[in-house]
Amino acid sequence: AQVIARAYNSDLRRIPGPVLNRFTTLPLKLRVLSGRRTHYIHALHKIYGPVVRIAPFEVSFSDMRAHREIHKVGTQFIKAPWYQNQMPGQHSDELTGVFGVRDPKKAIARRKLFQMAGSLTTVLEWEPLIVDIIKQTVQEIKQEGRQGVVDLMKWWQLMAADVVGTLAFGEPFRLVEKGQKSEFIENVEASTLYVGLRLELPWIMNAFQYIPLPPVGRPADMLKRYVSNGQKAVQNSKAAAKGGIKTLFSKMVPEEGEAPLPDFLVAIESANVIVAGTDTTATLLTWLVYAVLKNPSVKRRLLDELDSCPQAPDWEILQAQTYMQNVIAETLRWMPPIPGPLFRQTPAGGAVLAGYAIPGETVVETQAYTMHHNPDVWEDPDNFNPDRWNHVTQEMKDSFFPFGGNARTCVGQNIARLEIVHAVSTFFRECPDAKLADSVTSESMDFIDYFAIKPVGGKLEIDLT
Numbered sequence: 001a002q003v004i005a006r007a008y009n010s011d012l013r014r015i016p017g018p019v020l021n022r023f024t025t026l027p028l029k030l031r032v033l034s035g036r037r038t039h040y041i042h043a044l045h046k047i048y049g050p051v052v053r054i055a056p057f058e059v060s061f062s063d064m065r066a067h068r069e070i071h072k073v074g075t076q077f078i079k080a081p082w083y084q085n086q087m088p089g090q091h092s093d094e095l096t097g098v099f100g101v102r103d104p105k106k107a108i109a110r111r112k113l114f115q116m117a118g119s120l121t122t123v124l125e126w127e128p129l130i131v132d133i134i135k136q137t138v139q140e141i142k143q144e145g146r147q148g149v150v151d152l153m154k155w156w157q158l159m160a161a162d163v164v165g166t167l168a169f170g171e172p173f174r175l176v177e178k179g180q181k182s183e184f185i186e187n188v189e190a191s192t193l194y195v196g197l198r199l200e201l202p203w204i205m206n207a208f209q210y211i212p213l214p215p216v217g218r219p220a221d222m223l224k225r226y227v228s229n230g231q232k233a234v235q236n237s238k239a240a241a242k243g244g245i246k247t248l249f250s251k252m253v254p255e256e257g258e259a260p261l262p263d264f265l266v267a268i269e270s271a272n273v274i275v276a277g278t279d280t281t282a283t284l285l286t287w288l289v290y291a292v293l294k295n296p297s298v299k300r301r302l303l304d305e306l307d308s309c310p311q312a313p314d315w316e317i318l319q320a321q322t323y324m325q326n327v328i329a330e331t332l333r334w335m336p337p338i339p340g341p342l343f344r345q346t347p348a349g350g351a352v353l354a355g356y357a358i359p360g361e362t363v364v365e366t367q368a369y370t371m372h373h374n375p376d377v378w379e380d381p382d383n384f385n386p387d388r389w390n391h392v393t394q395e396m397k398d399s400f401f402p403f404g405g406n407a408r409t410c411v412g413q414n415i416a417r418l419e420i421v422h423a424v425s426t427f428f429r430e431c432p433d434a435k436l437a438d439s440v441t442s443e444s445m446d447f448i449d450y451f452a453i454k455p456v457g458g459k460l461e462i463d464l465t
């Protein structure tokens with residue numbers, strides 16, 4: 001009776017959506033398990049329009065005004081409890097990394113400690129170090145390419161983990177040098193999958209905690225390793241404060257005065273940024289290369305532009321390469337690395353969004369993939385067309401959020417952007433004849449999502465011969 005009352009006796013009953021979803025989260029959670037959440041919600045928006053009730057207490061919006069209202073700076077819509085399901089025992093703002101902090105004031109304070117990553121001036125101090133890692137990655141790709149096809153996604157993962165790992169840990173990570181997916185990367189991948197599933201299905205995933213899962217063993221041990229790796233970042237950041245390389249966490253463990261965060265939280269933050277910064281950057285580059293190699297005219301124009309660039313271009317020069325910038329923006333639109341919902345909660349008194357009254361403490365969300373593929377804003381949205389960025393309209397700006405909503409936008413986006421421009425320019429200049437290997441098909445490059453995306457085929461093979 002309670003389930004029926006909940007389904008019918010609230011303002012939510014006016015919201016379109018499948019009847020079954022008013023009663024149960026099951027249809028949604030089944031898609032979560034199979035990595036099809038984003039595809040499912042996208043399909044529901046096509047059928048039911050811009051506002052869809054996707055679960056008893058969950059509403060998805062594909063509407064610019066609703067998106068702006070939910071995510072504006074100073075918003076009343078705080079992060080949903082979902083964000084504190086990352087790991088067991090993190091159900092409080094004092095026990096979780098920034099990603100899971102829900103209280104807006106506490107989030108602002110915690111985000112300030114990431115100033116090292118947030119400020120472009122600081123990030124540019126790391127440019128030579130990042131460029132070295134990228135050059136080394138592309139040399140390894142060329143080397144491997146002499147022997148046969150190369151899985152480019154593997155190399156972008158190693159590279160992105162090296163960049164963010166080196167910045168977090170203050171010492172070279174050397175994953176590219178080792179050249180194979182280390183235990184560390186496997187741990188990151190498995191953590192991403194486990195945490196992605198745990199966020200949505202905490203009870204089920206708790207049951208799996210002590211069961212060994214190949215290749216990483218018991219999730220409980222994996223999570224312990226994950227945080228104990230972070231301890232190293234804490235030690236190094238302390239050493240850095242005394243005159244070593246600045247790390248991402250230099251603000252959190254200052255040279256003088258009391259540390260604003262206890263060591264265990266800095267360890268969690270460092271482990272989290274490696275997950276946040278590795279697969280996101282790597283998949284963006286993977287789909288960018290795929291799109292460029294699939295479209296000969298795009299490839300031609302990109303190579304022409306890069307040909308006329310100075311030999312060792314820096315950030316400023318690369319910012320001025322308009323075609324390359326269009327290709328990057330178009331990839332972020334077409335295949336956003338975090339394509340799915342950004343879960344928020346309505347204030348206790350409820351809210352009106354896109355003309356619907358929504359009760360208090362309902363989960364409301366907007367997903368980038370759907371808003372980036374809205375045909376009312378983007379002509380022929382499934383088509384990869386960098387030229388659409390020659391004329392940016394207000395509607396495009398309002399519907400584009402690959403780095404999240406304004407109030408809680410990505411703290412690592414300057415690092416990601418710096419890495420992406422250098423990786424694109426170095427790769428295409430060094431490997432102008434790269435082709436897609438036969439294993440690459442539209443099916444293998446469809447995406448699955450566990451918060452961040454992955455190609456269904458798990459790789460992107462290219463041929464350099």
Ligand code: HEM
Nearest residue numbers: 098099273276277280281337338403404408410411412416
């Ligand atoms: C192409 C690369 C990247 C993309 C597309 C991306 C995307 C995003 C998105 C969409 C969010 C908001 C998530 C939400 O509200 O639920 C986010 C948050 C975050 N990102 Fe990134 N990210 C990227 C790279 C990075 C890197 C390199 C780092 C670290 C150095 C990083 C660290 C973070 C952190 C710590 C947050 C949480 C911020 C908060 O909750 O206030 N990201 N990112």
